[in-house]
Amino acid sequence: MEATLPRTTFTKENAAFPFCKGCGHHHYVKHLDEAFVSLQLDPKQVCIVSDIGCIGILDSLFAEPHTFHTTHGRSTAFATGIALADGILHDAKLKTVVVIGDGGATIGLLHLVNAALMNIDVTVVLANNFLYGMTGGQHSQFSPLEFVTPTTPAGNIVPPMDICSIMKSCGATYIRQASATDKNLGTIIGEAIAHPGFAIVEVLELCTEWATPFNKIDGKMLTGSVHHNDSGGVPERKDFSSLYKEKVLGAPKRPSDDTIVPHYTSPLRGSRRIVLAGTAGEKVQLASFLYMKSAIASGLHATQKNDNPVTQGSGFSLSELCVSSDDILYTGIDRPDAVIIASADGLKEVRANGTLARCTPDSIVVAEQTLPEFECAGKVSRLPLRAVCTGSRAALSALAALNVAKGWVSQDALWEMIDGKFKEKSAAFHRDIEALMPFIKI
Numbered sequence: 404m405e406a407t408l409p410r411t412t413f414t415k416e417n418a419a420f421p422f423c424k425g426c427g428h429h430h431y432v433k434h435l436d437e438a439f440v441s442l443q444l445d446p447k448q449v450c451i452v453s454d455i456g457c458i459g460i461l462d463s464l465f466a467e468p469h470t471f472h473t474t475h476g477r478s479t480a481f482a483t484g485i486a487l488a489d490g491i492l493h494d495a496k497l498k499t500v501v502v503i504g505d506g507g508a509t510i511g512l513l514h515l516v517n518a519a520l521m522n523i524d525v526t527v528v529l530a531n532n533f534l535y536g537m538t539g540g541q542h543s544q545f546s547p548l549e550f551v552t553p554t555t556p557a558g559n560i561v562p563p564m565d566i567c568s569i570m571k572s573c574g575a576t577y578i579r580q581a582s583a584t585d586k587n588l589g590t591i592i593g594e595a596i597a598h599p600g601f602a603i604v605e606v607l608e609l610c611t612e613w614a615t616p617f618n619k620i621d622g623k624m625l626t627g628s629v630h631h632n633d634s635g636g637v638p639e640r641k642d643f644s645s646l647y648k649e650k651v652l653g654a655p656k657r658p659s660d661d662t663i664v665p666h667y668t669s670p671l672r673g674s675r676r677i678v679l680a681g682t683a684g685e686k687v688q689l690a691s692f693l694y695m696k697s698a699i700a701s702g703l704h705a706t707q708k709n710d711n712p713v714t715q716g717s718g719f720s721l722s723e724l725c726v727s728s729d730d731i732l733y734t735g736i737d738r739p740d741a742v743i744i745a746s747a748d749g750l751k752e753v754r755a756n757g758t759l760a761r762c763t764p765d766s767i768v769v770a771e772q773t774l775p776e777f778e779c780a781g782k783v784s785r786l787p788l789r790a791v792c793t794g795s796r797a798a799l800s801a802l803a804a805l806n807v808a809k810g811w812v813s814q815d816a817l818w819e820m821i822d823g824k825f826k827e828k829s830a831a832f833h834r835d836i837e838a839l840m841p842f843i844k845i
C-alpha cells in the first residue's frame with residue numbers, strides 16, 4: 404500500500420505573493436500555511452473564507468483548500484453559515500478559517516461578536532495593520548492614538564478598540580494576540596484551528612506602504628506590545644453545533660398543539676379564497692386562524708396571510724384565507740370567493756386595497772348591517788354582526804355562519820376549533836350563528 408507523504412505546504416508551487424515589499428501579510432500567509440501543515444489537514448476539509456482588503460487576496464495562493472471570497476466585513480457571517488451547515492447538517496469535520504483585516508473587522512464587528520457569543524467552530528485570523536491598506540491607508544478603529552494616516556494627518560485622536568477584550572467579553576474561549584514575525588505564530592494559529600469552538604488570533608502587522616513611512620513603528624515595537632493569552636478565565640463551553648445537536652435536535656419532542664391530523668372530511672373541490680376585514684383587537688386574524696386549522700382538520704390545504712397597520716393594536720385588521728383540496732401554489736386573492744366586513748375600519752381597508760373592486764358577481768360579501776353603502780359586484784348580505792355578536796365575535800361568527808351556508812370546511816371541525824379555543828365561552832358563538840343565519844342570502 405502506498406504511504407501518504409506528509410504535506411509540506413498548502414500553497415501553490417512557486418506562488419508569487421502579491422503584497423508590497425516588507426508587508427506583514429507575507430509572514431501571515433507563511434504562518435497560516437505552517438498551521439495547516441502542522442495539523443496535516445485534508446485540504447478538502449479546509450475552507451478559507453476571505454474578506455476584502457490586501458489580506459483577502461491570499462486565497463489565490465492556496466490551491467486545494469476551499470476558498471470563498473466574500474464582501475467587506477461579512478466574511479465571519481459567511482463562515483458562521485458554512486460552519487453551521489457543516490456542524491449541524493454534515494459531519495462537522497470542516498476547518499473554517501476567516502481571513503480578515505482590521506478594516507473588515509471594524510465593518511463587520513457584530514458578525515465577530517455574534518460568532519464569539521455563539522461559540523461557532525470558526526477560526527478568525529485577523530491581520531491588524533491598524534489601517535485600510537488596500538483603499539488608501541485610511542485609519543481604522545484599530546489605529547493607535549497619534550497614528551498618522553491620510554485621514555488622520557495630525558495623528559489619530561480616538562483611542563483604538565481592543566478586539567481581544569471585546570471577544571473576551573463575548574465569551575470567546577480561544578483568544579491570542581501575536582506579531583506577524585512571532586516564530587510561534589504558526590503554532591498559535593494551528594492551536595486556534597484545532598480548538599473546538601470560536602477562536603481568534605489577532606496578528607499585529609506592519610503596512611509598509613502606509614504605516615511605516617509616516618509613523619515610528621517597527622516589528623520590535625509590535626512584538627513588545629503583544630499580550631499573549633487573552634482568554635484566561637473564560638469558562639470552557641461546547642461549540643454551538645454540538646450544543647444545538649444536544650439541546651435542540653436531541654430534546655424530547657414537546658407535545659405540540661399545532662400538529663393537526665385530518666379527522667373530518669370536506670366536500671370542497673378546488674379552492675376558496677376569503678378576505679376577512681375588521682378592526683384590530685376584534686379577533687379577525689384569530690377567526691382566520693381557527694378556520695384555517697379547521698380546513699386542515701377537514702383534509703384540505705390552507706394558507707393564511709395577515710395585514711394590519713404597523714401600530715398592531717389600532718385601525719384595521721385583515722386576513723386572507725385560502726382553503727383548497729389541491730396544493731396551494733399561489734396564496735394571493737385576485738378574485739375573492741367571499742369577503743367578510745365586520746366594521747367600518749374593515750370596510751375602509753377593503754375599499755382602499757382594491758378587494759371590493761376585484762369582487763365578481765359570484766363573490767359573497769357578508770357585511771355589518773350598519774355600514775354605509777358601498778360599490779361591489781358581489782352578492783351582499785347585510786347582517787347585524789355588531790348588535791348580535793359585539794365586535795369581538797363579529798368576524799368569527801360571520802365566518803362560521805358563512806360556512807354553515809356553504810360547507811366549505813367541516814362544520815364539526817370548525818366547532819371543534821372554536822370550542823377548543825373559547826371553552827365555556829364558545830356557547831355565545833353557537834347562539835350568534837343561530838341568530839345570524841336568517842340574514843344570510845346566498
Ligand code: SF4
Nearest residue numbers: 423426457536610611
Ligand atoms: S498596501 Fe499595505 S497592507 Fe496592502 S500589501 Fe501593501 S503593505 Fe501590505
Ligand SMILES: [Mg+2]
Nearest residue numbers: 504505534536
Ligand atoms: Mg488593515
